[in-house]
Amino acid sequence: MFQTFSFNHVLFLAQAGLWTLLLSCMALFGGAIFGALIMLARISLYAPLRFIAKAYIYVIQGTPLLVLLFIAYFGLAFAGYDVPALVAAGFAFTLYAAAFLGEIWRGSIEAIGKGQWEGAAAIGLNWPKTMRFVIVPQAVRVAIPPTVGFFVQLVKNTALASIIGFVELTRAGQIVANATYQPLSVYMTVAAMYFVICSCLSFVSRRLDEKFQNNGVHQPIT
Amino acid sequence: MLRVLKAAAVGLALVASAGVASAQNLLDDIIKRGTINVGISLGTPPFGLTNDKMEPDGYDVGLAKLIARDLGVKLNVVDTVASNRIPNLTSGKIDIAISSFSVTPERAKAIAFTNTVYVDQQVFLTSKDSTLTSLADLKGKKIGVTRSTTNDIAVTKRAVEGTLIQRYDDDASTSQALLAGQVEGIVTSGGLAAAFIQRNPNLAVKFVVASAPMSIGLRRNEADFMHWLNTAIFMAWTTGEIQELQKKWMGTVNTSLPTF
Amino acid sequence: MFYFEFSGTLARWPEFVHAGVFTVLLSATAMLLGLIIGIAGAFARLSSVRPARVIAGSYVEIIRNTPFLVQIYIIYFGLPAIGVRLDALTAGILSLSLYAGAYITEIARAGIETIDKGQVEAARALGLSPYLTFRHVILKPAMAAVYPALTSQFILIMLATSVVSVISIPELTGVANDIQGLTFRSLEAFLVVAAIYLGLTAAFKGLFTVFDRTIFSFKYVGR
Numbered sequence: 001m002f003q004t005f006s007f008n009h010v011l012f013l014a015q016a017g018l019w020t021l022l023l024s025c026m027a028l029f030g031g032a033i034f035g036a037l038i039m040l041a042r043i044s045l046y047a048p049l050r051f052i053a054k055a056y057i058y059v060i061q062g063t064p065l066l067v068l069l070f071i072a073y074f075g076l077a078f079a080g081y082d083v084p085a086l087v088a089a090g091f092a093f094t095l096y097a098a099a100f101l102g103e104i105w106r107g108s109i110e111a112i113g114k115g116q117w118e119g120a121a122a123i124g125l126n127w128p129k130t131m132r133f134v135i136v137p138q139a140v141r142v143a144i145p146p147t148v149g150f151f152v153q154l155v156k157n158t159a160l161a162s163i164i165g166f167v168e169l170t171r172a173g174q175i176v177a178n179a180t181y182q183p184l185s186v187y188m189t190v191a192a193m194y195f196v197i198c199s200c201l202s203f204v205s206r207r208l209d210e211k212f213q214n215n216g217v218h219q220p221i222t
Numbered sequence: 223m224l225r226v227l228k229a230a231a232v233g234l235a236l237v238a239s240a241g242v243a244s245a246q247n248l249l250d251d252i253i254k255r256g257t258i259n260v261g262i263s264l265g266t267p268p269f270g271l272t273n274d275k276m277e278p279d280g281y282d283v284g285l286a287k288l289i290a291r292d293l294g295v296k297l298n299v300v301d302t303v304a305s306n307r308i309p310n311l312t313s314g315k316i317d318i319a320i321s322s323f324s325v326t327p328e329r330a331k332a333i334a335f336t337n338t339v340y341v342d343q344q345v346f347l348t349s350k351d352s353t354l355t356s357l358a359d360l361k362g363k364k365i366g367v368t369r370s371t372t373n374d375i376a377v378t379k380r381a382v383e384g385t386l387i388q389r390y391d392d393d394a395s396t397s398q399a400l401l402a403g404q405v406e407g408i409v410t411s412g413g414l415a416a417a418f419i420q421r422n423p424n425l426a427v428k429f430v431v432a433s434a435p436m437s438i439g440l441r442r443n444e445a446d447f448m449h450w451l452n453t454a455i456f457m458a459w460t461t462g463e464i465q466e467l468q469k470k471w472m473g474t475v476n477t478s479l480p481t482f
Numbered sequence: 483m484f485y486f487e488f489s490g491t492l493a494r495w496p497e498f499v500h501a502g503v504f505t506v507l508l509s510a511t512a513m514l515l516g517l518i519i520g521i522a523g524a525f526a527r528l529s530s531v532r533p534a535r536v537i538a539g540s541y542v543e544i545i546r547n548t549p550f551l552v553q554i555y556i557i558y559f560g561l562p563a564i565g566v567r568l569d570a571l572t573a574g575i576l577s578l579s580l581y582a583g584a585y586i587t588e589i590a591r592a593g594i595e596t597i598d599k600g601q602v603e604a605a606r607a608l609g610l611s612p613y614l615t616f617r618h619v620i621l622k623p624a625m626a627a628v629y630p631a632l633t634s635q636f637i638l639i640m641l642a643t644s645v646v647s648v649i650s651i652p653e654l655t656g657v658a659n660d661i662q663g664l665t666f667r668s669l670e671a672f673l674v675v676a677a678i679y680l681g682l683t684a685a686f687k688g689l690f691t692v693f694d695r696t697i698f699s700f701k702y703v704g705r
Contacts, residue, residue, distance in 0.1 A: 003274050012276045062637070062683035063676045064644035066655055070672040077313030078669055085300070085315070152547065159549035163391060163648065165303045167264075170551055175272050177559070178265050178394040181401055181422070184560035191548045191556060198547035305659060309668040332666040364569075366650070370663020388570060388650035389660060395559075395648065402562035404570065 005180045010189060016172030017193050019086075023168060024155045026090040031097025031154075038102030043109060053102065060099035066160050068092050073164045089161040093154065100150055108143035109135060145209035152201045156194065169193060248440075249447040252317055258295050260286040261302035261316035265394030268417040268471040269322040281413065281471035282320040285339060285438075288463060289318075292454045303392035305370045308332050311441055318451070322411055324372035324434040334442045336451045337481040338435040340413070340468065344376045347400065347415040348407030350426040357431070360385045366405035368396045376432040377409040400425075413472045420473075435480055455479075490665040491674055501657035502678055508575070508653055509640040509686075515579035516639060517632075520586025521621070527591050538587065545584035551645055553577050558649045574646035582639045589631045593624035626698040633690040637683055644679075654678060 003009075041053035060068065072092035073085075112135050120130040162171035173190035177183040252258050262270040262282045273279040278299045290297035300316050307319045311333050324342065325335045346365075348354055354363065361384040367374045369389040378387060388405055390396040393414065400408045401422070409431055410418075419425050438451055458464045459479055468475045526538035545553065558573040568576060597620055605619040606612075625632065647656030654675050662671040695702065 008274065008276065012272075059680060062641075062680045064641040064655065064679055066644045066647075067658075067672055067676050067679060070658075071669065071676060074309050074313055074668045074672070077309075077315055156547075156549040159551040160645065162551070163303075165301050165306055167301055170549065170555075171301070173552070173555070174392075174394045175265055177555075178397060179267070179272060182563070183398055183402065183555070184563040187552055187556045187560050191552050194548045194552060195544065199543060202543075202547060305663050308666050309662070312666075328664075329666075369659055374663070389652075389656070390650050391648050391659070398559045399650070402559050403567050404558065404562065 003179050005176070005182045005185050009176045009180065009186070012176065013169060013172050013186075013189060013193060016167060017169045017197070019166075020155065020158050020168040020170075020194075021197070023086065023089055023093065023158045023161060023166070024151065026086075027093030027097045027154050027158070028151055030090060030094030031101050034094060034098035035101030035105065038098050039105040039109065042102060042106045057099045057103055060096060061103075065092075065096055065157055066163065068096055069160055069164055085161075085164065085166040089158070089164065089166050093158065093161075096157075097150070097154060100153075101147065104146045104150060105139070105143050108139040108146075111142050112138050141212040145205050145212060148201055148205035148208060152198045152205065155198055155201065159194075247446055248317060248444045249450050252293060252295060252447075256295050257298045258286075258290050258293060258318070259298045259300050259316045260289070261300050261307055261310050261319040262286060262321050263303055263307075263392060264299070264301045265303070265392050266322055266414065268413055269411075281340070281467055282322065284467040284471070285458075285464070286320050288458050288467075289320075289438075289451070289454055292457075293450075304368050305391060307439065311439055314441075317440065319439040321439075322413070322436055323439045324436050326372060326375065326434075328375075329439075332442075333439050334444065334448055336438040336440070336448060337455050338437050338479045339455060339464065340436045340472070341433065341476050341480070342436050343412035343433040344373050344409055344431040345412050345415050345427045346407050346429050346431060347410055347418060347425055347427055350424050352407065352426075352428060354407060355428050357385075357429075358382055360406075362386070363406045364388055364404070366390060366396045366399040366408040367410075368393050372434050373409045373411065373431075376434070380431060416473055417471075452481075486670060487667055488670050488674070491661060491667055491670040494661050494665075497657050497661065498654070498674065498678060501652060501654045502682070505640070505643055505653045506682065508578070508643050508646070508651070509636075509682075511575055512578035512582055512639050512643065513636045515575070516582025516586050519579060519583025520590045523583055523587030524590035524594055527587060528594060542584045542587050545581055546588075550577070550581050550642055551648065553581060554646060554649060570646075570649045570651050574643075574649060574651045578639065578643060578646065581642065582635070585635050585638075586632065589628050589635060590624065592631075593626075593628035594620065596627045597624055622698070622700075626701055629694055629698065633687070633694075636690065637686060640682060640686060641679065 038053050038056060041049040042057070044050055044053075069089065069092045072095065073088045076088050076091060116134055116138065117130060120134045125133065158168055159170040161168055162174065165171070167175070169190055173186050177186040180186060262278065262280075264270045264272050264278055266280075268280050269282045270278065270280045283299065286297055286299065300310070302310050302316060302319060302321055304321070307321055307323060308329065310316045311319055320339070322342070323335075325338070329335070346354070346360075354360060357380055361382050364386045365377070366388045367377055367390075369391055371393075374387075374389060377385075381387060388399065390399060393410070396408050396410065397414075397418065399405045407428070412427070412430075415425075415427050419427070438455075440447060440451070455464070464479070465475045523538045523541065526534040527542070529535055554573070554577045557568065557577045558570065561568065601619050601623075602615060605615040610619070643653055644655040647653055647659060650656070652660075658671045658675040662668040665671065
């Protein structure tokens, strides 16, 4: 029964790494859709909508992700929705990502100068058209680097899903550490895998940042 | 604040009743579905572990395979850390928990237990040359235990004042705390301790804290499925399959399994 | 059918209070140590000594590109393999401070970069000692410039303390976990701690606003 830390285990960890990536992508995708709605509500002209979005962001950003995860995990099921751990974790991370992406994107939209709005109004564009043809295309350049940066946070934070028993990279590391009794080598390997994924993403984020900043649009402080 | 919570509770309760209404008979549902979701902690050898082929294995997994075979359905093992066993059951994430699950009257208020599948002891596992041989010796010492397990309940109730109980989220963390020397010893199940000693001869069991029967956990109000499970356990004991599993994973075989 | 049952959870309020105080102390310690590490790290990042730059740079990259949970596991479960055994609280504070330090290094660096070299030269020419120059001309304005980012980071550190429950530190999340194990009311226990964390976030934010007014009062002169 005693196993030594071997290549088989590394393969097992790498496989679990794919689950980490899948969960991160689910969160990014779900968070993007929901986050866009939050962003729109946040910049809306309708005060109650702004208030709801603001309260939502305040609650999510003021509660530890681990606690959100527990609440989503047990709450969803207690509410009668029987879903697998991946979906429950994906749901919690979606709620989390939406709050942060909503704020990042609001910052990007607001970074676009007032003159652009006035110019669009002057040539007779209505609000949706101004957004679609004038503001969003410019804001995207501002928004992409911090969005990729946030994706790094997401990948790292999916490690917390291990605590509710979802077998991703960190939980797999725990399983292997327990079977081999070589926690240092196992966790170092796990850390190295995260490092490879995250530093590549960080690098992309920085490059995009440099590339887009040359266009004279300034980065919002998020 | 309370009023808001109450309003939220009523709202959630309505949603909940709508969701649960479809589940009529769990036994029929499982057979119709063709899979049974079994909660097992895979960080708890010899009960649940991942073998060198990276598949779930261990005593609990062996039992789960017997149950699935007898039901004629596919087995889906859901890795469930100890503190999530009851929440996972009550929330419907798993159909049954076969996860070194000790019977306690407190737990039986929240979920139901089948007849016993293994009689285990809660033991104090420490290094061979340790001089800690009774609960009284643990005063001022750090000892590890997995949060909200029977081991936790047993040692919390019996420990003398001044014992520094460190609680970890699952058995994998607890055993790592022992091996990393973060605690003087751990209170764990006898089966787990035997597996440890086999792998690491420097460890030894110094004393027994308590003894407890383990069984399969399921949701309450599932009398039909409960009866089926008890039948399956009875048959597996009669044919000697349970004894075979106990010999393989625990090294010892219970002389009999208590029933209620 | 599901219903909420808060009475068992709320009856354990003394445990929540105790754990809440513990979380506040733990957070404050980590913020302070993280700030010290971060300021030192920022100067190392901007130093003319290459090894200092490389070491500080790698530290920041390694911490920022690996999960905090894995860092805790390495420090608490892994390091004993090479003879470094830290108890849970020390390991928890160390990992929190190292984690905080990496992010604060980058924030503090951005702050220091806003300081015009001419300011420092002027201060020295006016006869200000190197210590006073550092304190009043470099550090304070630099921190004032990045104060909003710094305080959001502090809040994130407070929230990150929830993760150290995994190595048996009895802070809020760990206590919620213990309580749900006894009451079997998991959702209630976590809803209660979520509310406590929200309260703590609000309290810390308020405190930081007060700090801003007192420590960086020069920002408000003449406004």
